Amino acid sequence: MAARYDAIVVGSGPNGLAAAITLARAGRSVHVIEANETVGGGCRTEELTLPGFRHDVCAAIFPLAAGSPFLRRLPLQDHGLEWLFPEVELAHPLDGGRAAALRRSLPATAQGLGGDGPAYRRLFGPLGREWERLTPDILGPVLRLPMHPLLMARFGAHAVWPASLLARRLFAGDEARALFGGMAAHSMVALERPLTASFGLVLGAAGHAVGWPVAKGGSQSVTNAMVSYLRALGTSFECGRRVEALGDLPPARAVLLDVMPGALAQLAGARLGGRERRKLERYRMGPGVFKLDYALAGPIPWQAAACRQAGTVHIGGTLEEIAAAEREVAAGRHPKRPFVLAAQPTIIDATRAPAGRHTLWAYCHVPNGSTVDMSARIEAQIERFAPGFRDLILGRSARTTVDIEAGNANLAGGDIGGGAASGLQLLFRPRVSFAPYRTAIPGVYLCSAATPPGGGAHGMCGYHAARDALRRELR
Ligand SMILES: Cc1cc2nc3c(=O)[nH]c(=O)nc-3n(C[C@H](O)[C@H](O)[C@H](O)COP(=O)(O)OP(=O)(O)OC[C@H]3O[C@@H](n4cnc5c(N)ncnc54)[C@H](O)[C@@H]3O)c2cc1C
Structure with missing residues (x-):
């Protein structure tokens, strides 16, 4: 089937959005699908207590975003981030x-x-x-x-x-x-x-x-700025749709998944062999x-x-x-x-x-x-x-x-770091590999905090995964 998009990104956390931006800036057509009604994953702000009080649902403090080699070079200030x-x-x-x-x-x-x-x-x-x-x-x-x-x-x-x-x-x-x-x-x-x-x-x-x-106004402002930039680059969004299987996605040359390794195993179904599936399922949450x-x-x-x-x-x-x-x-x-x-x-x-x-x-x-x-x-x-x-x-x-x-399904068991940061898994995630963002399924990449460099709202996992996809599938 002819590809409708160059790339589909599943999940709109900072890594999903960073992946989408990397691809869109390279001139590729990108479509983002998010399970929640609102985009942002770990960067959202809501009135959790009383009217007029706006709270960061997840990330609140941004040394890694302000210091991210990728995010700090984007024109996010022009899109409202302060x-x-x-x-x-x-x-x-x-x-x-x-x-x-x-x-x-x-x-x-x-x-x-x-x-x-x-x-x-x-x-x-x-x-x-x-x-x-x-x-x-x-x-x-x-x-x-x-x-x-x-x-x-x-x-x-x-x-x-x-x-x-x-x-x-x-x-x-x-x-x-x-x-x-x-x-x-x-x-x-x-x-x-x-x-x-x-x-x-x-x-x-x-x-x-x-x-x-x-972020002035809350972590939602980080998300809003990334989304505004993406819209300017022509990226489309679909919220309120939980992807249950890779086969349900519109045809695309590459798929980047802002999900945990266990979720990848479920989404892939029979497209993954038993050995690959077991490797993903061995991934430890913290x-x-x-x-x-x-x-x-x-x-x-x-x-x-x-x-x-x-x-x-x-x-x-x-x-x-x-x-x-x-x-x-x-x-x-x-x-x-x-x-x-x-x-x-x-x-x-x-x-x-x-x-x-x-x-x-x-x-x-x-x-x-x-x-x-x-x-x-x-x-x-x-x-x-x-x-x-x-x-x-x-x-x-x-x-x-x-x-x-x-x-947010990525926060399995309440782990906010995208998987345990202990032992080898801090350095090599989701497994020891020269190509940690690639999966056993051609054209399918993992871009969440379960890949290097791990947790935090820095977008670097998404950036590196997208670069790999650009090198292989989307040249
Ligand atoms: C309470 C808390 C406090 C934190 N504090 C900080 C902090 O102060 N500073 C900091 O830098 N980091 C902080 N973090 C960590 C930071 O939020 C995460 O590391 C970061 O959001 C990871 O980004 P991500 O894109 O990999 O995943 P996420 O931000 O978790 O986004 C994943 C997205 O994918 C969507 N998704 C998952 N499965 C599917 C599916 N099947 N179909 C469609 N969509 C799907 C989810 O709904 C979600 O929107 C905190 C996290 C939490 C929870």
Whole structure:
């Protein structure tokens, strides 16, 4: 049958949209199909609590989008995207009213870390300065020649370490150790495991190189800008259609799937042999998250001043406490004192709440598939560093891993990272291969966060998958 489109993209998360943009910019006709009624996947904003309070359903903080070698070169500002930068990128409160603060300025950050300042500068100075050259290598497939081998070797020498060990080796004080540990805990892997330091390095370097911005109006603005650009390039969209089988798709020369490997196995049906199917089904999902969104009567009364100016706040106390919480999750248990990742976009974005009101976005890690309500434990952690927080709550939306998956099939068991980032699967996903985006079915590609470089709203998985399709099917 004659192809109706050059390419079909199934799923409109940041990776699906990035794939579509890469193809459309190369002059190919593209059609995007999305299961939900709205596009965006992990980049959507909705009134989850009360009228007038707009909450990011998934991604809220965008160091990886602002620092993405692909996204940052697109004319998204011309299509309405505006990054807003807080005074403090990330604050990490500790008992006694203390806090570590990551600021865009490396010297200012190092100064706040006292005796650990020089070690912090030695670690993050080169990475922040070299971000532009480093990211095309670290935000792409591993099995290829790096563009900057020396830089990669320097990054790799620290990145392979378990985060808790590296933090203890480099830093003596609670502040620097906790700051690094909190960033590394985005891995959702126990901090004693090798390679967890890589998350702390990438997120910290991004903080100094590009910042940890929010999108004005919410993460939906990232999606809207990408969609507006795509429409200008002639791409068509179809929402509210869950693709159940590859055979149901309109004829196209290439198909790019923004789905998890298990879903690919289902969509492919008999077109996949047993061996290929088993490989896809062996792909491991990681822990899930329990998510809370709040409508608040006022700004959060953090004890530490840095937290009051921070877009992101990591709540969990010392490195040892965070490591213990993440160990519990890795062992399939629910920590009594969870590590909470929180964002307070309304301190810089007045468009998201009625005048004088605020929102808080927060989640903690839980075992995959958990149905436990972690609200009380999360609130106790926030209250610990911001007494009086509970009195401000006007409305609350809580979602277990089951609710999260119900809103987006890619978040299976509540895993927000597109599959476990532990062991070999961090580097080689969905399997060890020189061509990780290709599937066993000719013309069909995987472009979701289950491919390199993994989770985050950077669009790099979609970009690389589309480039591969352009090289092979769509020359
Ligand atoms: C609670 C939460 C907080 C997060 N916080 C951040 C953050 O602050 N910063 C950050 O960078 N990242 C964050 N992330 C991660 C980020 O959102 C994801 O890594 C990113 O969205 C992955 O993009 P993707 O395109 O691979 O998949 P997704 O964004 O998940 O999109 C996949 C899309 O495909 C659609 N789809 C799936 N199957 C089908 C089908 N069969 N037919 C049609 N459509 C289908 C889905 O409906 C969905 O729209 C967060 C995620 C969550 C859930």
